[in-house]
Amino acid sequence: MSQIKVRKLKHIPSEITVPGDKSISHRSVMFAGLCEGTTVIENFLPSEDCLCSLSAMQAMGAECEVLETDGRGKPVKLAVTGHGMKLKAPAAPIDCGNSGTTMRLMSGILAAQRFNTTMTGDESLSRRPMKRVADPLALMGAKVTGQGDKICAPITVHGGDLNAITYTLPMASAQVKSAVLLAGWNTQGKTSVVEPAVTRDHTERLLAHFGVKVVRDGNTVSIYGGQKPEAKDLYVPGDISSAAFWMVAAAATPGAQLILKDVGLNPTRTGILNVLVRMGAQISDNVNYAEGEPRGNVVIHGGELNATVIGGDEIPNVIDELPILAVAAALARGTTIIKDAKELRVKETDRISAVAQNLRLMGVPVQEFEDGMEITGGMELTGTTLTSYGDHRIAMAFAIAGLYAEGVTTIEDTECISTSYPGFERDLALFLNEPRFPDESTPVINRVPHEVGERLSSQDPS
Numbered sequence: 001m002s003q004i005k006v007r008k009l010k011h012i013p014s015e016i017t018v019p020g021d022k023s024i025s026h027r028s029v030m031f032a033g034l035c036e037g038t039t040v041i042e043n044f045l046p047s048e049d050c051l052c053s054l055s056a057m058q059a060m061g062a063e064c065e066v067l068e069t070d071g072r073g074k075p076v077k078l079a080v081t082g083h084g085m086k087l088k089a090p091a092a093p094i095d096c097g098n099s100g101t102t103m104r105l106m107s108g109i110l111a112a113q114r115f116n117t118t119m120t121g122d123e124s125l126s127r128r129p130m131k132r133v134a135d136p137l138a139l140m141g142a143k144v145t146g147q148g149d150k151i152c153a154p155i156t157v158h159g160g161d162l163n164a165i166t167y168t169l170p171m172a173s174a175q176v177k178s179a180v181l182l183a184g185w186n187t188q189g190k191t192s193v194v195e196p197a198v199t200r201d202h203t204e205r206l207l208a209h210f211g212v213k214v215v216r217d218g219n220t221v222s223i224y225g226g227q228k229p230e231a232k233d234l235y236v237p238g239d240i241s242s243a244a245f246w247m248v249a250a251a252a253t254p255g256a257q258l259i260l261k262d263v264g265l266n267p268t269r270t271g272i273l274n275v276l277v278r279m280g281a282q283i284s285d286n287v288n289y290a291e292g293e294p295r296g297n298v299v300i301h302g303g304e305l306n307a308t309v310i311g312g313d314e315i316p317n318v319i320d321e322l323p324i325l326a327v328a329a330a331l332a333r334g335t336t337i338i339k340d341a342k343e344l345r346v347k348e349t350d351r352i353s354a355v356a357q358n359l360r361l362m363g364v365p366v367q368e369f370e371d372g373m374e375i376t377g378g379m380e381l382t383g384t385t386l387t388s389y390g391d392h393r394i395a396m397a398f399a400i401a402g403l404y405a406e407g408v409t410t411i412e413d414t415e416c417i418s419t420s421y422p423g424f425e426r427d428l429a430l431f432l433n434e435p436r437f438p439d440e441s442t443p444v445i446n447r448v449p450h451e452v453g454e455r456l457s458s459q460d461p462s
């Protein structure tokens with residue numbers, strides 16, 4: 001079992017370029033594999049999750065030529081050749097590994113195929129509910145069977161002819177929205193999904209990139225069945241959810257200035273920037289567009305952070321960033337409240353419980369609620385041994401917490417980081433070692449821990 005040991009940070013590097021966006025990389029290989037023709041995908045995220053989506057499409061007839069690899073021999077530029085929307089039955093069950101995105105989006109695609117497909121997952125994925133996609137797909141005429149009431153993996157998607165539906169999502173989930181839209185794409189009518197709050201819209205934008213029109217009217221997103229996608233090259237922007245770890249590290253360091261290069265700035269994903277600004281960071285960005293996705297450099301100026309409230313419609317926009325925002329809250333003056341986030345309980349692990357346990361072990365007072373938590377920040381964190389609970393975002397969030405803790409923080413069970421951020425440890429080392437070119441980085445100005453009395457009298461999380 002691998003572990004990461006972290007000590008106090010030595011300096012903030014001047015810039016970091018994070019790997020490609022996970023959500024867009026998944027969709028890029030899935031949709032490219034449904035086109036007739038070849039799509040060249042650049043800056044693909046070669047994480048284990050995205051490679052599961054690629055292997056799934058290859059198992060069903062798409063071809064992939066690797067054009068470029070990263071330092072670890074993993075594909076970052078590939079040419080995916082599809083043979084249209086009718087896929088070939090895979091010879092064996094599809095292994096989705098740790099990836100909920102693979103299993104849920106593939107369910108939508110497979111629901112319209114003329115064969116049955118079984119999908120398996122690792123221990124964590126096998127605990128996650130697939131009923132949320134099975135229910136709407138059943139209304140469309142497909143059957144998804146699985147284990148227990150929550151229809152957990154292994155699941156089997158029994159494909160066939162589908163009807164268009166209008167479906168109101170019981171939870172704000174981009175994965176479920178995408179599964180329904182992808183199934184609706186294979187009907188003869190108009191399928192609409194009504195969202196309780198706007199969720200990430202990469203499916204809509206990437207389908208449009210491939211010439212498939214998806215329309216939004218308020219919180220309703222609709223697709224007309226029967227539209228043929230056209231292969232078209234694309235470049236995946238950097239993942240703001242990976243950049244989030246460094247953003248918080250810089251934001252919490254007075255005097256720091258860090259540039260995150262070429263990050264995806266899709267407004268359904270940039271909630272972290274709004275939250276950090278509310279907490280006192282200064283942030284600037286320059287947005288440009290390519291392949292329908294806004295992107296650009298983000299500059300973070302650090303300072304003393306203050307508590308805030310994170311909740312309501314903002315939650316889907318920061319859902320993957322809440323573990324690292326909880327760490328930011330522990331470093332901030334006052335009591336931060338995270339609410340309306342019960343979806344965190346059904347991620348790779350129960351992220352409310354995992355974050356609360358680890359913060360407490362570092363000496364942070366945390367009160368846990370069914371849909372969130374209250375974190376009282378501002379005191380020095382204590383280095384200790386923590387587990388990731390097998391969850392990549394918990395592992396990385398607490399590696400950042402370790403940069404601000406007294407002594408050594410050991411994070412155990414860190415293999416999971418490769419599901420979303422290969423190269424994380426190399427980038428983390430930039431914060432732990434003395435700078436090679438001292439002029440180009442921010443020296444660390446020690447954060448002054450707030451006194452308890454001061455903290456309690458200054459609780460204004462509104």
Ligand code: S3P
Pocket residue numbers: 022023101172173174175176178200319320343
């Ligand atoms: C994702 C959607 C979100 C997010 C996940 C990726 C996607 O999940 O947490 O990491 O790519 O559509 P939900 O749709 O379950 O909220």
